[in-house]
Structure formats: structure tokens, C-alpha cells
Amino acid sequence: MTEHHIKLSEESLQKETTTLNLGPTHPATHGVFQNIMEIDGERVLDTVPTIGYIHRAFEKIAERRPYYQITTLTDRLNYCSSPINNMGWHTTIEKLLGIKIPKRVDYLRVIIMELSRISDHLVCNSVVAVDTGALTGFTYVFQFRELIYEIFEEVCGSRLTTNIGRVGGFERNFTVAAFTKLKKFMDTFPKTMKEFENLMNRNRIFMDRCIGAGPISAERALNYGFTGPNLRATGVDYDVRVAQPYSSYEDFDFKIPVGTVGDVYDRYMVRNDEIWQSYSIIKQALEKIEKIEREFPEQKEIFYAPEADHFHLPPKEDVYTKMEALIYQFKIIMGEIDAPAGEVYHSVEGGNGELGFYLVSDGGRTPYRLHFRRPCFIYYQAFPEMVRNGFFSDAIITLSSLNVIAGELDA
Amino acid sequence: MVLTNEIIKEKLNEKFPGVLVEWGEPYGLLTFRAPAELNMKVMQFLYDDETLCFRFLTDLTGVHFPDRKGEELSVVYHLHNLKDNIRLRMKIYVPVERPDVFTATQLFSAANWMERETYDFFGFNFVGHPNLIRILNVDEMDYFPMRKEYPMEDPTRVDKDDEMFGRGGTIV
Numbered sequence: 001m002t003e004h005h006i007k008l009s010e011e012s013l014q015k016e017t018t019t020l021n022l023g024p025t026h027p028a029t030h031g032v033f034q035n036i037m038e039i040d041g042e043r044v045l046d047t048v049p050t051i052g053y054i055h056r057a058f059e060k061i062a063e064r065r066p067y068y069q070i071t072t073l074t075d076r077l078n079y080c081s082s083p084i085n086n087m088g089w090h091t092t093i094e095k096l097l098g099i100k101i102p103k104r105v106d107y108l109r110v111i112i113m114e115l116s117r118i119s120d121h122l123v124c125n126s127v128v129a130v131d132t133g134a135l136t137g138f139t140y141v142f143q144f145r146e147l148i149y150e151i152f153e154e155v156c157g158s159r160l161t162t163n164i165g166r167v168g169g170f171e172r173n174f175t176v177a178a179f180t181k182l183k184k185f186m187d188t189f190p191k192t193m194k195e196f197e198n199l200m201n202r203n204r205i206f207m208d209r210c211i212g213a214g215p216i217s218a219e220r221a222l223n224y225g226f227t228g229p230n231l232r233a234t235g236v237d238y239d240v241r242v243a244q245p246y247s248s249y250e251d252f253d254f255k256i257p258v259g260t261v262g263d264v265y266d267r268y269m270v271r272n273d274e275i276w277q278s279y280s281i282i283k284q285a286l287e288k289i290e291k292i293e294r295e296f297p298e299q300k301e302i303f304y305a306p307e308a309d310h311f312h313l314p315p316k317e318d319v320y321t322k323m324e325a326l327i328y329q330f331k332i333i334m335g336e337i338d339a340p341a342g343e344v345y346h347s348v349e350g351g352n353g354e355l356g357f358y359l360v361s362d363g364g365r366t367p368y369r370l371h372f373r374r375p376c377f378i379y380y381q382a383f384p385e386m387v388r389n390g391f392f393s394d395a396i397i398t399l400s401s402l403n404v405i406a407g408e409l410d411a
Numbered sequence: 412m413v414l415t416n417e418i419i420k421e422k423l424n425e426k427f428p429g430v431l432v433e434w435g436e437p438y439g440l441l442t443f444r445a446p447a448e449l450n451m452k453v454m455q456f457l458y459d460d461e462t463l464c465f466r467f468l469t470d471l472t473g474v475h476f477p478d479r480k481g482e483e484l485s486v487v488y489h490l491h492n493l494k495d496n497i498r499l500r501m502k503i504y505v506p507v508e509r510p511d512v513f514t515a516t517q518l519f520s521a522a523n524w525m526e527r528e529t530y531d532f533f534g535f536n537f538v539g540h541p542n543l544i545r546i547l548n549v550d551e552m553d554y555f556p557m558r559k560e561y562p563m564e565d566p567t568r569v570d571k572d573d574e575m576f577g578r579g580g581t582i583v
Binding site for chain 1: 437438440442466467468469470472474475487489493496498500519520521523524525528532546547548549556557563
């Protein structure tokens with residue numbers, strides 16, 4: 001055994017401050033985080049975060065897996081919005097292979113990604129509210145996360161760790177039921193979201209708790225590598241969807257909400273506005289799909305790029321009747337498809353920021369090296385600086401408003 | 412003026428004549444290799460220069476190439492110029508016996524944990540890092556698990572082999 005983690009100073013008996021161990025499991029941290037805090041009354045003097053409690057060595061595992069089996073690893077990064085991670089991984093391989101995706105498939109992907117962004121932000125925002133003492137809003141919006149999960153279930157068969165989509169598109173076309181469920185969500189969501197906003201946004205108690213808690217300046221945030229809503233809350237309008245559009249995001253008209261001082265309230269409001277922007281993107285995507293289907297009715301059946309057939313499992317009826325399809329099915333399942341050699345960095349706008357995939361391929365069936373740029377891991381290191389000299393209770397809501405997801409933190 | 416890969420390359424070559432090599436643009440991302448001892452000099456220049464302005468560290472990670480003698484370990488930096496919205500990738504190589512790399516923490520606070528992670532998995536010695544200890548693995552670990560000599564599977568198993576994954580090896 002080497003020396004122990006928790007070092008008590010020699011004068012620990014004489015000192016007037018308190019050492020507090022928060023976590024690893026604590027109801028207020030929403031995940032496996034440990035913080036050893038030095039507090040003076042209610043003031044946080046310093047905190048030392050310990051991470052790695054759920055480290056699962058995804059990067060190492062990925063070096064032994066065929067490309068299609070890595071999607072399930074990405075599920076477990078930010079599990080509040082796993083479809084975005086899945087799509088990010090698929091688009092990375094598509095970039096490596098140079099596959100062009102049909103517009104309808106891109107729009108379907110956009111719908112799925114924006115739905116998961118909504119559910120991610122709903123969880124984060126309602127949990128911020130819970131941590132400030134308002135449980136009601138949480139129960140209002142959680143039924144809509146449920147509706148979103150039902151849509152995922154209809155499209156891919158699972159809810160939380162979705163493994164949604166395949167390289168080139170989706171595993172099957174969206175069913176009529178999927179569109180019906182989507183329509184139900186679109187019709188009912190704004191009313192409840194509005195109710196949630198009325199409950200929280202200008203609530204005096206909520207505002208007093210959040211304004212000024214855990215602030216960070218734009219300069220520090222950039223230096224710390226912040227991305228996503230947490231960076232935008234400081235006033236920097238960097239969004240991967242706009243800066244490096246993927247999946248035809250350039251076709252959509254949406255705004256990037258920004259804050260000013262980067263405190264808990266700004267982060268909350270940025271996420272709140274992003275939910276509305278995502279809602280509008282889904283609406284536009286549905287219109288675009290409708291337009292495509294009206295003009296080219298044969299496109300209704302398109303749910304993956306034909307160029308991707310080396311990576312996309314053929315339909316089962318073809319597998320049983322056609323030689324080619326049977327060969328592909330076998331080769332894909334056995335992981336016998338070689339990817340071209342190359343190195344590619346691709347990023348998508350995840351729920352928490354820029355989710356990057358750095359992939360080095362040596363031409364084999366598995367990546368030579370795969371690195372996930374996890375936004376949580378990078379911005380969580382700013383946590384001590386953000387809570388220093390603040391109240392202890394502010395540290396708790398700062399943690400929840402940063403939306404640190406243990407799965408993404410530890411990979 | 413729009414900043415392009417050509418301008419960046421020209422400016423870098425002007426400042427560091429002849430030392431930056433292996434230029435490439437895989438998938439449009441400007442990539443080059445810098446001498447290991449110059450990594451911070453180059454990054455500082457990229458950061459300070461008024462036109463280049465690469466002031467955002469997107470990613471920092473390591474790669475292990477056991478077959479390249481004398482330059483087995485590589486650190487890959489992804490830098491981003493948010494103003495002109497352009498990225499670049501810088502690589503440095505160090506021998507596995509002496510994996511000394513100057514730290515980027517003076518320039519980017521974000522590099523702190525990224526370097527700790529890279530140290531944790533590959534064993535780089537980031538010279539000047541304020542707190543170079545393991546971050547995701549247990550403190551007691553005495554090896555660097557992302558190096559290629561540590562295979563994923565239990566080494567005593569004979570039914571699985573790298574040959575199944577397209578990179579040689581023998582089936583016993």
C-alpha cells in the first residue's frame with residue numbers, strides 16, 4: 001500500500017475549520033462523486049474531487065471490439081442522452097469511411113438527438129430545482145422524459161442505454177407508432193414546459209438561491225475547456241451544431257442561447273431556452289421529412305445510406321433469401337469488416353458539450369486507439385475554483401447545474 | 412482575412428523553420444509533428460500570435476506505438492481557434508524509456524486533468540505538472556494499462572487471439 005488518500009494535517013486537532021467528506025454516494029450529488037471539503041462554518045474553503053469510481057476502461061475495451069460493438073460503450077458515457085453519443089460514434093465512422101447520408105436519415109437523426117437533448121436538459125434543470133428545495137417541477141416534467149423514452153423504445157427497442165441507429169442510418173425505419181408518439185409528445189410538451197417555467201424561472205426563492213452561485217467567467221471557462229450549455233452560460237456562443245455542422249444541422253434555423261455571468265441561474269436558463277430551441281428543431285425536422293416524402297414518395301422507405309451496406313445489417317428477409325445479404329450479415333456479425341486506415345477527430349454537441357471521438361485506425365477491424373473527449377471530465381476540474389469561498393449549499397447546486405454525469409466523467 | 416490551413420502552416424514554418432514535419436490534412440484537419448522539447452514553444456506561439464489565436468485546448472491524449480523504436484509514445488493535442496473556427500492537431504513523440512513531456516497546464520487549466528489521465532494510462536512524465544497523480548485508476552496500480560503490451564483478454568486464454576481482429580498473432 002502506498003500512502004493514503006485522505007491526508008489530515010498535523011494541526012488537525014487544533015484547526016478551526018472542518019474537513020467534510022461528501023460522497024462518493026450521497027443523495028445530493030446525483031452520481032458517484034467524492035469531494036473532500038474544507039469548510040469554515042458554511043463557507044467552502046477548498047475541495048478536492050476524487051473521480052474514477054465507475055471507471056470501466058472503455059477506451060481499452062474499444063481496442064478489441066469491432067466498430068459496431070462500440071456503440072454500446074458510448075451509451076454508457078452520458079446516459080442521460082445516450083442517443084447523441086450513439087449518433088456521434090456513427091457519424092465518426094461515417095466520416096472515416098466517407099459515407100454520405102441521405103437527407104431523410106439525417107433529419108430522423110436530428111429528431112432523435114434533439115429529443116435526447118430535451119430529456120437531458122429536463123433532468124438537469126428539474127434536479128437543480130429539486131436541490132434548491134422544489135420537488136414539484138421535477139414531477140411535472142418527468143412524464144415527458146417518459147414520453148421521449150417511449151419514442152426511443154419504439155425506434156430501437158430500449159430506453160436508457162439505447163444503442164440507437166447503425167453506421168449509415170437506422171437499424172429499421174421509423175414505424176407509424178413512432179411518429180404517433182412523437183406527435184403526442186410535440187402536442188403536449190409545450191403546455192407542461194410552460195407550467196414548469198412559470199413555476200421556476202421567475203420564482204423569487206429559486207432566483208435568490210441560484211443567482212450568483214458558482215459563477216465562472218468566460219475567460220476562465222474557456223481556459224478550463226468548458227463546452228456546451230455551461231460555456232454558453234458564460235456568454236460564449238460556441239455550439240458544435242453551428243460551428244462544425246454534422247447531420248445536416250446547417251439546414252435548421254435555431255438560436256444559441258447565451259448567459260452573462262455563468263452562475264447556476266444562467267446555466268439553468270440556457271438549458272431552459274435550449275429545450276425550446278430543440279423543440280423548434282424537431283418541428284422543423286418533421287416538416288422537412290414531410291416535404292421530402294410528399295415530393296419523393298419512394299424516399300419514405302429510406303432509413304440508411306446504401307453506401308454503408310458493408311456496415312449496415314441487411315434486412316432479415318433478405319438474409320434468408322439472398323446470398324449477398326447472407327454474406328454481409330455473417331461478416332458484420334463476426335466483425336470481419338476492415339475499416340480504412342486513417343485518423344479522424346469528430347465531435348457532436350452532446351447534452352453537456354462537445355463530445356469528441358479521436359479515432360486512430362490502422363486498417364484493422366477494431367480501432368487502434370479510440371479516445372473519447374468527454375465534456376464532463378474536462379469541466380469538472382473547475383469545480384473547486386467555482387465553489388471556493390461560496391456557501392456549502394451553493395456547492396451542491398453548482399454540482400447539479402454543471403450536470404456532471406458520472407458515466408461520462410469516468411468513461 | 413479567413414484563416415486557412417495554408418496560412419497556419421506558413422506562419423508556423425516561418426517561426427520554426429525546418430523542425431515541424433509530417434504535415435498532413437486528414438479529413439481537413441491540419442496535422443503536424445513537433446519535436447518533443449518544443450511542444451510548449453509551439454503551443455505558446457499558437458496561443459499568443461494575433462492571427463493564429465489557438466486558445467482552446469479541445470483534447471489531449473496519448474497513443475502507444477510499440478513498433479516505433481525510440482518514439483513509442485505519442486501525445487496528440489487538438490487545439491481550436493474559436494474566433495476563426497478552425498482546428499489543428501499537433502503530435503509529439505517520446506521514447507518509452509524516457510517519456511518526458513513539458514506540461515501544458517501553464518497555458519491551459521484544462522490540461523491538468525487531461526494530462527493526469529494521459530499519465531495514468533500511458534505513463535507520460537509531464538514535466539512541471541502541479542499534481543501528476545493517477546486520476547481514474549487506483550493509486551496502487553503499478554503499470555500503465557493503455558499501453559499495447561497489456562492485452563484486454565486474460566493472457567492465459569488460448570481460444571481468443573488477435574488474429575480474429577485482423578492484426579496477426581497466432582492461434583495456439
